[in-house]
Amino acid sequence: MSRLDGFISRMQSQREILNHVQENSMIAPDGVILEIGLGNGRTYDHIRERFPTNRIIVFDRAVGSHPASTPPEEDLILGDIKDTIQQFAGKNIALAHADIGTAYPEKDARTLTWLPQSVAAALALGGIAVSGLPLDNPELEPLPLPAGVEPGRYYFYRKR
Numbered sequence: 001m002s003r004l005d006g007f008i009s010r011m012q013s014q015r016e017i018l019n020h021v022q023e024n025s026m027i028a029p030d031g032v033i034l035e036i037g038l039g040n041g042r043t044y045d046h047i048r049e050r051f052p053t054n055r056i057i058v059f060d061r062a063v064g065s066h067p068a069s070t071p072p073e074e075d076l077i078l079g080d081i082k083d084t085i086q087q088f089a090g091k092n093i094a095l096a097h098a099d100i101g102t103a104y105p106e107k108d109a110r111t112l113t114w115l116p117q118s119v120a121a122a123l124a125l126g127g128i129a130v131s132g133l134p135l136d137n138p139e140l141e142p143l144p145l146p147a148g149v150e151p152g153r154y155y156f157y158r159k160r
Contacts (some may be wrong), residue, residue: 010132013145013154014043014099017130020146021095022050026128029053031094034122036081036115041069043099054094059084082111085118092124098131108133116140123159131155 001009021027031054035044038060045068047056058071059081070076077084081100096119101108116137119129128143129135132154140157149156 009150010153013149014130014132015046016146016149017154017156018043018047018050018097021128021130027051027054027094031124031127032057032091034059034085034088034093034096034119035071036085036096036098036119037100038063038065038071038076039099041065043097044071045069047097051095057088082114082118085122089118089121091122093122093127094124095128095130096122098129098133098135101132112136120159125159127159129155129157129159131157 033047033051033054033056035047035056035058038044038058044056044058044065055075056071057075057077059077061080062078063070063076098115098119100111112133115133116135119131119135120137120139123129129140134155135157139160141160143156143158145151145156
């Protein structure tokens with residue numbers, strides 16, 4: 001599969017899972033959402049559209065998003081995500097979405113030393129995690145992928 005086809009498949013999988021969460025009312029309409037990695041803001045914009053009543057708190061190292069897809073300042077946390085996400089441990093987050101993989105195995109391996117436990121620590125019991133990287137953590141139960149999502153393209157969990 002070409003890198004372009006792989007990217008398209010990953011984005012389609014991301015969208016299918018996020019839409020599945022919304023269409024099946026898997027989180028409360030007032031639950032807080034963490035968007036871990038703003039990038040250019042496309043996914044943030046999609047989450048904002050699909051979950052219009054939820055507060056979305058976004059993490060990244062710096063703002064690189066399109067102005068129309070940039071969260072308000074009070075919902076934007078800048079800095080090293082490994083450090084800044086720690087303040088959300090125990091905050092009963094409804095949904096955490098993380099798309100911070102790089103496709104460089106050594107970099108992703110470093111991210112996976114802290115991301116799974118950080119997401120698990122932030123989520124409420126029954127909270128949902130959606131990620132481009134596998135979140136191997138005993139507190140996170142893998143959920144069945146929606147139709148059309150190829151296993152290994154994107155990951156879907158509920159906190160036990």
